[in-house]
Amino acid sequence: MNTNTTVSGFTPVEHDLYAQAFRLLDPAPTPAPGAAAPPPAVAPAAPVLQTVLPTGAVERTLADGLRFLDTHGWVQRSLIHPGGARCSIGALRAAAGARTPAYQDAGNLLLDEARRQHGKQWTALPSWNDSHTRGQVRSVWEAAIRRAHRMNI
Structure with a gap:
């Protein structure tokens, strides 16, 4: 199948979706005359329910950003420190790779x-990041990741 999946906004749900659908829709092959009968059909197993929702793009971006801060360091008053540490916006940009909707x-x-957590006066991430401690910043990142997970985004 040669479906164009490069269309903007197209997100494949499952790579094998079309192949699975056609297998289900194709009639069972008829045996050739004189051929042995096919084995009896086996009932499919009951579906297994997932207990954990799949990670959404927003949750993944936040988790990758926090991992970036843990690995490279956190900084205030600078997008990127010469040593590689970043502020919250810098970590988000590194995690997303581009200014995507998930970013x-x-x-x-x-x-x-x-x-x-810190009051309604904050209107931008850079000023909030620069006015709080590493522990306070980490607490906000962790809470945002949990919210994204609960929202399945």
């Missing part, structure tokens, strides 16, 4: 959580 939503969720 924007992760930033909005992070700012919303910062406002929940």
